[in-house]
Amino acid sequence: AEEQLRQAQKMEALGQFAGSMAHDFNNFLMVIRGNADAVLADLPADDAAREALGDIVAAADRAEGLTRQILAFSRRQVLRPARVELSAAVPAIQRLLEQAVGPQVRLEIRLCPDAGGIRADATQLSQLLINLAVNARDAMPDGGTLTIETTAVTLTRGTPHVHGVVPPGTYSMLTVRDTGVGMSEATLARIFEPFFTTKPRGRGTGLGLATVYGIVQQSGGHLTVASRPGEGTTFVIYFPQLAPEPAPPADPAGAPTTAGGH
Numbered sequence: 001a002e003e004q005l006r007q008a009q010k011m012e013a014l015g016q017f018a019g020s021m022a023h024d025f026n027n028f029l030m031v032i033r034g035n036a037d038a039v040l041a042d043l044p045a046d047d048a049a050r051e052a053l054g055d056i057v058a059a060a061d062r063a064e065g066l067t068r069q070i071l072a073f074s075r076r077q078v079l080r081p082a083r084v085e086l087s088a089a090v091p092a093i094q095r096l097l098e099q100a101v102g103p104q105v106r107l108e109i110r111l112c113p114d115a116g117g118i119r120a121d122a123t124q125l126s127q128l129l130i131n132l133a134v135n136a137r138d139a140m141p142d143g144g145t146l147t148i149e150t151t152a153v154t155l156t157r158g159t160p161h162v163h164g165v166v167p168p169g170t171y172s173m174l175t176v177r178d179t180g181v182g183m184s185e186a187t188l189a190r191i192f193e194p195f196f197t198t199k200p201r202g203r204g205t206g207l208g209l210a211t212v213y214g215i216v217q218q219s220g221g222h223l224t225v226a227s228r229p230g231e232g233t234t235f236v237i238y239f240p241q242l243a244p245e246p247a248p249p250a251d252p253a254g255a256p257t258t259a260g261g262h
């Protein structure tokens with residue numbers, strides 16, 4: 001728990017720092033891009049400087065994409081946690097997921113109708129799924145299968161994992177599995193660190209899984225990962241399952257939710 005707190009504090013500080021940097025940086029990028037665009041528009045079609053200016057615009061575009069990712073990571077999002085049926089959340093963004101993995105990767109979705117309801121912010125939940133899908137795509141450059149599964153599970157005893165222990169309880173479980181390159185133990189140990197990436201410059205920010213980690217924390221869930229080089233990677237997220245009946249709206253805000261004993 002102390003390690004988790006330290007991680008959360010580290011993320012908070014890094015998030016604020018990165019956010020203000022990204023914001024200022026973006027202003028400069030807009031000046032560079034805007035001026036390059038304006039000059040380019042005035043140049044005759046055969047001007048020798050067109051290619052160089054085109055490169056400037058393209059580089060500024062990529063850099064802007066990067067700052068947008070950093071801003072998304074650090075933004076003080078207004079969270080609207082609400083009851084979400086886990087098995088309804090996945091198909092709701094199926095098209096986005098398909099776009100994230102691209103045509104090379106087969107997307108297999110298996111939904112359990114009884115996976116149950118969880119308390120989460122819908123936008124954060126989509127972000128979590130998309131971050132995992134993008135990583136899976138990157139891990140399968142020659143194609144493969146991304147499986148997203150929902151189910152319900154009751155753990156009667158704490159289950160230890162690489163990154164902590166899942167305490168006993170009833171959970172709505174989300175499994176995200178790829179048939180990609182997998183990870184070494186050394187990589188696995190560091191994947192949730194903000195800015196840790198093994199991807200080439202310009203491709204990875206190292207913020208994807210740190211964000212996923214933060215989202216799972218905020219929904220009171222637990223995140224486990226298993227991976228072997230050459231054999232793919234499986235992320236399992238345990239969300240505390242809500243009681244079957246939605247709480248009446250008159251419930252005092254912030255009242256603790258009890259997991260259903262069914």
Ligand code: ADP
Binds near residue numbers: 232233
């Ligand atoms: P980024 O994707 O920008 O590198 P992440 O925090 O999302 O940042 O991931 C950190 C690192 O974890 C990646 O660079 C990669 O080495 C590893 N990783 C994450 N997901 C997977 C996966 N599905 N398969 C293999 N390696 C992965």
